[in-house]
Amino acid sequence: MTAIEIRNLSKSFGAVRAVDDVSFTVEAGTVTGYLGPNGAGKTTTLRSLLGLVTPDSGEALVNGRRYASLDHPLNEVGAVLEATSFHPGRTARDHLRIMTTAAGLPASRPDEALEQVGLADAARKRVGGFSLGMRQRLALAGALLGQPKIFILDEPANGLDPAGIQWLRGFLRHLAHDLGAAVLVSSHVLAEVEQTVDNVVIIAKGRLVRQGSLAELTGNGGGAVRVKTKDDFAPALRAAGAEVEEVEPGVLRVKGLDAEEIGRLALDQRVLLTEVAQERSDLQSVFLELTGEGAPA
Amino acid sequence: MTNLIRAELQKLFTTRLWWAMALVMLALTTLGLAFLIAQAGAPAPNGQPALPALDDPAWLPLALSNANGNIFTMILGIVLMTGEYRYQTITGTFLTTPKRGRVIAAKLGAGVIIGAFFAVVSLLFTAVVAVTAVLIGGGTVDLTANRIPQLAVGVLATMILYALFGIGLGALVRNQVAALIGGVVWAFVIESILSSFPALQAVGKWLPGGAAQALMSIDFDTGLGESNLLPAWGGALVLIGYALLFAVIANLTTTRRDIT
Numbered sequence: 166m167t168a169i170e171i172r173n174l175s176k177s178f179g180a181v182r183a184v185d186d187v188s189f190t191v192e193a194g195t196v197t198g199y200l201g202p203n204g205a206g207k208t209t210t211l212r213s214l215l216g217l218v219t220p221d222s223g224e225a226l227v228n229g230r231r232y233a234s235l236d237h238p239l240n241e242v243g244a245v246l247e248a249t250s251f252h253p254g255r256t257a258r259d260h261l262r263i264m265t266t267a268a269g270l271p272a273s274r275p276d277e278a279l280e281q282v283g284l285a286d287a288a289r290k291r292v293g294g295f296s297l298g299m300r301q302r303l304a305l306a307g308a309l310l311g312q313p314k315i316f317i318l319d320e321p322a323n324g325l326d327p328a329g330i331q332w333l334r335g336f337l338r339h340l341a342h343d344l345g346a347a348v349l350v351s352s353h354v355l356a357e358v359e360q361t362v363d364n365v366v367i368i369a370k371g372r373l374v375r376q377g378s379l380a381e382l383t384g385n386g387g388g389a390v391r392v393k394t395k396d397d398f399a400p401a402l403r404a405a406g407a408e409v410e411e412v413e414p415g416v417l418r419v420k421g422l423d424a425e426e427i428g429r430l431a432l433d434q435r436v437l438l439t440e441v442a443q444e445r446s447d448l449q450s451v452f453l454e455l456t457g458e459g460a461p462a
Numbered sequence: 463m464t465n466l467i468r469a470e471l472q473k474l475f476t477t478r479l480w481w482a483m484a485l486v487m488l489a490l491t492t493l494g495l496a497f498l499i500a501q502a503g504a505p506a507p508n509g510q511p512a513l514p515a516l517d518d519p520a521w522l523p524l525a526l527s528n529a530n531g532n533i534f535t536m537i538l539g540i541v542l543m544t545g546e547y548r549y550q551t552i553t554g555t556f557l558t559t560p561k562r563g564r565v566i567a568a569k570l571g572a573g574v575i576i577g578a579f580f581a582v583v584s585l586l587f588t589a590v591v592a593v594t595a596v597l598i599g600g601g602t603v604d605l606t607a608n609r610i611p612q613l614a615v616g617v618l619a620t621m622i623l624y625a626l627f628g629i630g631l632g633a634l635v636r637n638q639v640a641a642l643i644g645g646v647v648w649a650f651v652i653e654s655i656l657s658s659f660p661a662l663q664a665v666g667k668w669l670p671g672g673a674a675q676a677l678m679s680i681d682f683d684t685g686l687g688e689s690n691l692l693p694a695w696g697g698a699l700v701l702i703g704y705a706l707l708f709a710v711i712a713n714l715t716t717t718r719r720d721i722t
Contacts (some may be wrong), residue, residue, distance in 0.1 A: 187703075212720070239557075239558055244557055250551055252477060254478055259472070262472060263476065265556065265557055266465055267555075267558045
């Protein structure tokens with residue numbers, strides 16, 4: 166059964182069409198990045214999936230059912246939404262104890278989940294004194310309480326320091342690849358998820374613009390190779406059948422020959438190369454292109 | 463449902479509000495008792511005693527009615543509901559219990575327990591102080607006489623029902639400050655006017671405050687004429703009616719809204 170299925174989902178807030186006919190699926194054992202600029206409709210999609218927002222049309226299903234119809238939702242789906250939703254006067258452990266009680270889970274779960282996210286030392290501290298990163302970890306602990314097999318995370322890297330982001334990446338991969346969970350994680354910063362995700366769904370202005378595996382989306386940039394040399398190498402490359410573009414003085418962009426062929430040619434011609442690099446069309450430029458955003462600021 | 467009610471009680475007892483509220487309630491009760499003790503038997507300007515003396519059997523029921531802290535259980539009820547929106551914990555609550563009507567029902571269940579807890583604390587405290595005062599004042603104590611059992615039950619029921627009233631109001635209004643100000647102003651300013659003057663009691667008896675008075679059967683002669691209140695059971699029904707009405711309206715309107 167498909168873990169997460171979004172089918173022709175649409176939702177408007179007043180005149181704003183936040184999500185427009187979006188469809189995609191997330192399978193068990195994979196991490197899917199749900200990417201798009203701020204305001205693209207990511208949060209609305211995820212909140213529809215979690216029964217917090219009622220879609221105008223279409224369906225958002227977990228394990229083939231609507232979230233609101235689940236009898237034990239915490240055992241099926243772990244969700245991390247915005248990090249502000251804690252009572253500041255309550256301790257981390259009490260926050261989790263309340264969820265545990267309401268869901269009828271074993272009383273040992275709060276401490277185990279806090280241990281898992283590295284918050285055991287702060288268990289009895291009030292959330293009001295927590296950093297944003299600690300709140301994110303606490304939210305993640307809440308998602309882990311029922312030991313679900315589906316995780317839905319909205320911008321979980323927000324507020325994490327570089328070490329925290331590194332930890333989160335490893336943790337999400339562990340959930341999906343070792344424990345077989347389906348993980349759907351949204352982000353507006355591509356670099357945060359690029360090294361974590363197996364699949365990518367890109368949304369802009371409420372519409373789905375691309376979905377596929379990470380490999381499909383990045384490709385290898387049409388096989389261009391960047392060559393740095395102070396010698397006049399372009400004529401020899403052209404003679405060998407390559408398409409050559411001088412990007413800047415001393416830097417050539419070569420198409421039609423691979424790196425090894427270029428190296429051999431340079432050896433034959435006694436040309437000194439200072440750099441030979443396979444050009445990749447990185448996801449960032451694909452992302453910016455697809456979402457219609459300008460160059461990164 | 464038991465789990466959900468327990469979770470709602472945990473929500474209240476894991477923050478500091480409840481004991482702050484309990485302390486304020488006991489402080490105000492102490493003030494009221496101090497006044498009643500100090501003025502007991504003191505003559506009014508016309509020479510008649512304004513309040514019964516400490517050894518008068520009528521004094522103890524008066525002191526006991528002072529135990530009513532319904533404003534505090536109403537505030538706790540309002541906060542139990544609106545705190546979820548104020549701190550956005552409603553997101554987590556509805557994620558854990560996506561059937562939203564069950565959340566409201568659990569809060570009403572918890573409201574019964576919270577209201578009863580505060581009522582018992584207030585009644586016990588008042589009883590200890592008041593009985594001591596009567597014994598020191600040379601009176602005798604009979605806790606079964608002078609409608610004392612009825613008064614105690616009235617305080618208990620009123621405080622429980624005001625907690626439910628607060629929860630229903632909070633579910634409907636959602637904005638904590640608006641609900642608190644609205645609730646307090648309505649119940650303790652507008653209503654005290656409507657339910658104090660017999661001429662206005664035709665309206666006032668149908669409002670929560672008038673219903674609470676009926677429940678307590680407080681018909682002391684205020685010098686403003688004969689009271690026009692519902693019977694005690696009628697007052698209880700009116701209060702339950704308000705709580706359920708608010709909860710049902712909330713269930714059909716506010717709690718169905720998108721949580722964004």
